[in-house]
Amino acid sequence: MRSQRFISRGWSPLTSSRKRGIGNPMWWGPQHGPTSPEREKEGIDSETGMAEEGQRGGYSRLAGDEEVATASGGGGGGGGxxxxxxxLRLLGYEPQLKRNLSLLSNFAVSFSIVSVLTGITTLFGTGLQFGGPxxxxxxWPIAGAMTLVVGLAMAEICSAYPTSGGLYFWSARLCSHRRWGPFASWLTGWFNIVGQWAVTTSVDFSLAQLIQVIILLSTGGNNGGGYMASKYVVIAFHAAILLSHxxxxxxxxxWLSFFGQFAAAWNMLGVFVLMIAVPTVATERASAKFVFTHFNTENNAGIHSNFYxxxxxxxxxxxxxxxxxASAHMTEETKNADRNGPIxxxxxxxxxxxVGWGYILGIxxxxxxxxxxxxxxxxxxGYAIAEVFYLAFKSRYGSGIGGIxxxxxxAVAIYFCGMSSVTSNSRMAYAFSRDGAMPLSSVWHKVNKHEVPINAVWLSALISLCMALPSLGSLVAFQAMVxxxxIGLYVAYALPILFRVTLARKHFVPGPFNLGRCGVAVGWAAVLWVATITVLFSLPVSYPVTKDTLNYTPVAVGGLFLLVLSSWLLSARHWFKGPITNLDG
Incomplete structure (x- = not known):
C-alpha cells in the first residue's frame, strides 16, 4: 500500500520513519522531526532542518549521504x-518512468523545443518591423547571453533536484518556510504548466498557419489566385497536428528518444541548408553594411524611439x-540525470x-x-520570411517552388518542436498531478505498460487545442492567451532561482553541476533579466492604443496570477502542502 506522506528535507527512505518521528503527514519543509543533540552536532540547524553554512547538508545529508556517495562513486554523480x-528515492519518489535517455537524447528534447527554425521563422516579420537587421x-546575442545566464542558474538547481517536477519542486525545496513553501510551489507549478501549454498551442498554431501559407504559394500565391485557407481550416490543421503529436x-x-535526436539533427542541418541556399540563390543580395547597420524605423506602429x-x-x-x-522535466527518464539534465x-x-545567429545572418x-x-x-x-524564400528562387529560376x-x-522543424513540447508538457503534468496539485490528479499521473504517462500526454494535447479555439472569434484574444x-514561462524560471539566492542562499547544497562562488551572482543576474523582459514585453506595441492594438500580455499574465492566487486562498492552501512522496511506507 502506498502512503501519501509529505516529503521532508530530513526524511530518507533509507531511515526508519519511527526513528525520525515522521510517521504522520506533515509539511515537508523546515520542521520535520524533533531537535536532537546529534543533529546539532552534525551542523544541522534545528529550526530549518538544513545544514548550517559551510556544512554538507540538505536532503543528501539527512537522507543518507553515505549511501549517495557510495552509489555515485565518491559523490560525483554519473553512477548509472x-x-x-x-x-530519486532520496528526493521522495519511487521511479515509475523508464530511464532510457542519454545526454544526447535529453539535449535533443530541449534543442528541438527551442528550435531556432521555429521561433526565428515565425517571428522574422516582427524582427524586420521593429528595428530590422x-x-x-x-x-539575438544579447538575448542569448542573458538566456544562458538564466539557463546556468536553472542547471545548477536541476543538478541538485533532478525530478520531472522541475521548477515547482525546486521552489518547494528552496523556499524554506513552512507557510510559504507550498504556495511557492503552487505558484511556480501553475505558471510553468500553463506557460508550457501556451508554448505548445503557439508552436502548433504557427505550423498550421505556415501550412496555410505553403498552400497559398503552391496554388499561385496571393496575387495569382492562390487558395487562402479559412480560420476554420487552420484550426482543423492545428487539431490534426496535435492529434499526431x-x-x-x-x-x-x-521511440521518443529516436524522434528527438532526429529532430535535433533536422534543426541543425536545416539551419545550415537555408542560411546558405537562400542568399546564394537570390539574384539580389543585401550588402554587409545593410545587414549589420540598417535600423528600420518605418514600423507603421506610431513608435519613433529607437530604444523602444x-x-x-x-x-x-x-x-x-x-x-x-524540458531537460529538467525529462530527468526521471535520463541516465546520470544530475549531470546530463543540467548539461x-x-x-x-x-x-x-x-546556429540561430548564423540563420539570422544568412537569411x-x-x-x-x-x-x-x-x-x-x-x-x-505578409508572411515575411516565406516571401523572402519565394522571391529568392523566383528571381533566379522564374518559379518559387524552391522557396516552398x-x-x-x-515546417518539419516546427512539427518536431511541437512534438517535443507535448513531451515536456506531459512530464510536467505527470509530476504535478503526482503531487496532487491538479484536478483529477489520480488520473493524470498514471503510466501505461510502456512506462509512459499517457493520460498526461492526451491532456496536454487537449488543453493546447482548447487554447487555440479563441482564434476563431478574435486573433487578439488568442494572442493574449499565448x-x-x-513571460509566464520566464516567471516560472525566475521563482526558484530567486529562492535559491535569497531564502536558500546559505543551505543550498549543489549537485555535481555547480557554479561555485559565482552561483549567487549568476542567479541575481538571471532574476533581474527576467524582471526586465517582463516589464519591456508588457509595453504597448502600437500607438495610439486601441482594443485591437493593446498589448494584452500584462492582462493575460496578471489574470493567470489572480486565478492561481484565488485558487490558493479559496482552496489549495487547506490541502496542498507541496510535493508528496509516493514511496512505500
Missing part, C-alpha cells in the same frame, strides 16, 4: 541507473530562446545561440525591400 533511482543581428508521445520512450523599437524587436529572440526547462539545458541554449542577406516583405499584398500574404521546399524544411508562453 542504480544511482539515479536511489537519488540591426535589431536581429545584435539583439499525442499519438507519437504515446509510444515507448525509446529595439526592445520590441527583442521579442523574436526571447520567444525563440525558451522551453529549455542538456546549457548545451541546448548555447548551440541554439550559435538577412536575402532581404531587400522590408516594407514589401511586410505588406499583406505580397504573394505570401525551403518552407517545408521549416503571450503567456514567453
Amino acid at each position: 541507473g542504480d544511482y539515479d533511482e536511489r537519488k 540591426a535589431t536581429m543581428v545584435y539583439g 499525442a499519438a507519437i508521445n504515446s509510444l515507448p520512450i525509446t 523599437i529595439f526592445v520590441l524587436g527583442l521579442l523574436m529572440s526571447q520567444y525563440t530562446l525558451t522551453g529549455y526547462d 542538456g539545458i546549457i548545451s541546448a541554449i548555447g548551440i541554439s545561440i550559435i 538577412t542577406f536575402a532581404v531587400k525591400d522590408i516594407p514589401y516583405l511586410l505588406s499583406p499584398d505580397n504573394d505570401a500574404g 521546399i525551403c518552407l517545408g524544411i521549416v 503571450s503567456i508562453a514567453t
Whole structure:
C-alpha cells in the first residue's frame, strides 16, 4: 500500500520513519522531526532542518549521504541507473518512468523545443518591423547571453533536484518556510504548466498557419489566385497536428528518444541548408553594411524611439530562446540525470545561440525591400520570411517552388518542436498531478505498460487545442492567451532561482553541476533579466492604443496570477502542502 506522506528535507527512505518521528503527514519543509543533540552536532540547524553554512547538508545529508556517495562513486554523480533511482528515492519518489535517455537524447528534447527554425521563422516579420537587421543581428546575442545566464542558474538547481517536477519542486525545496513553501510551489507549478501549454498551442498554431501559407504559394500565391485557407481550416490543421503529436508521445520512450535526436539533427542541418541556399540563390543580395547597420524605423506602429523599437524587436529572440526547462522535466527518464539534465539545458541554449545567429545572418542577406516583405499584398500574404524564400528562387529560376521546399524544411522543424513540447508538457503534468496539485490528479499521473504517462500526454494535447479555439472569434484574444508562453514561462524560471539566492542562499547544497562562488551572482543576474523582459514585453506595441492594438500580455499574465492566487486562498492552501512522496511506507 502506498502512503501519501509529505516529503521532508530530513526524511530518507533509507531511515526508519519511527526513528525520525515522521510517521504522520506533515509539511515537508523546515520542521520535520524533533531537535536532537546529534543533529546539532552534525551542523544541522534545528529550526530549518538544513545544514548550517559551510556544512554538507540538505536532503543528501539527512537522507543518507553515505549511501549517495557510495552509489555515485565518491559523490560525483554519473553512477548509472542504480544511482539515479536511489537519488530519486532520496528526493521522495519511487521511479515509475523508464530511464532510457542519454545526454544526447535529453539535449535533443530541449534543442528541438527551442528550435531556432521555429521561433526565428515565425517571428522574422516582427524582427524586420521593429528595428530590422540591426535589431536581429545584435539583439539575438544579447538575448542569448542573458538566456544562458538564466539557463546556468536553472542547471545548477536541476543538478541538485533532478525530478520531472522541475521548477515547482525546486521552489518547494528552496523556499524554506513552512507557510510559504507550498504556495511557492503552487505558484511556480501553475505558471510553468500553463506557460508550457501556451508554448505548445503557439508552436502548433504557427505550423498550421505556415501550412496555410505553403498552400497559398503552391496554388499561385496571393496575387495569382492562390487558395487562402479559412480560420476554420487552420484550426482543423492545428487539431490534426496535435492529434499526431499525442499519438507519437504515446509510444515507448525509446521511440521518443529516436524522434528527438532526429529532430535535433533536422534543426541543425536545416539551419545550415537555408542560411546558405537562400542568399546564394537570390539574384539580389543585401550588402554587409545593410545587414549589420540598417535600423528600420518605418514600423507603421506610431513608435519613433529607437530604444523602444529595439526592445520590441527583442521579442523574436526571447520567444525563440525558451522551453529549455524540458531537460529538467525529462530527468526521471535520463541516465546520470544530475549531470546530463543540467548539461542538456546549457548545451541546448548555447548551440541554439550559435546556429540561430548564423540563420539570422544568412537569411538577412536575402532581404531587400522590408516594407514589401511586410505588406499583406505580397504573394505570401505578409508572411515575411516565406516571401523572402519565394522571391529568392523566383528571381533566379522564374518559379518559387524552391522557396516552398525551403518552407517545408521549416515546417518539419516546427512539427518536431511541437512534438517535443507535448513531451515536456506531459512530464510536467505527470509530476504535478503526482503531487496532487491538479484536478483529477489520480488520473493524470498514471503510466501505461510502456512506462509512459499517457493520460498526461492526451491532456496536454487537449488543453493546447482548447487554447487555440479563441482564434476563431478574435486573433487578439488568442494572442493574449499565448503571450503567456514567453513571460509566464520566464516567471516560472525566475521563482526558484530567486529562492535559491535569497531564502536558500546559505543551505543550498549543489549537485555535481555547480557554479561555485559565482552561483549567487549568476542567479541575481538571471532574476533581474527576467524582471526586465517582463516589464519591456508588457509595453504597448502600437500607438495610439486601441482594443485591437493593446498589448494584452500584462492582462493575460496578471489574470493567470489572480486565478492561481484565488485558487490558493479559496482552496489549495487547506490541502496542498507541496510535493508528496509516493514511496512505500
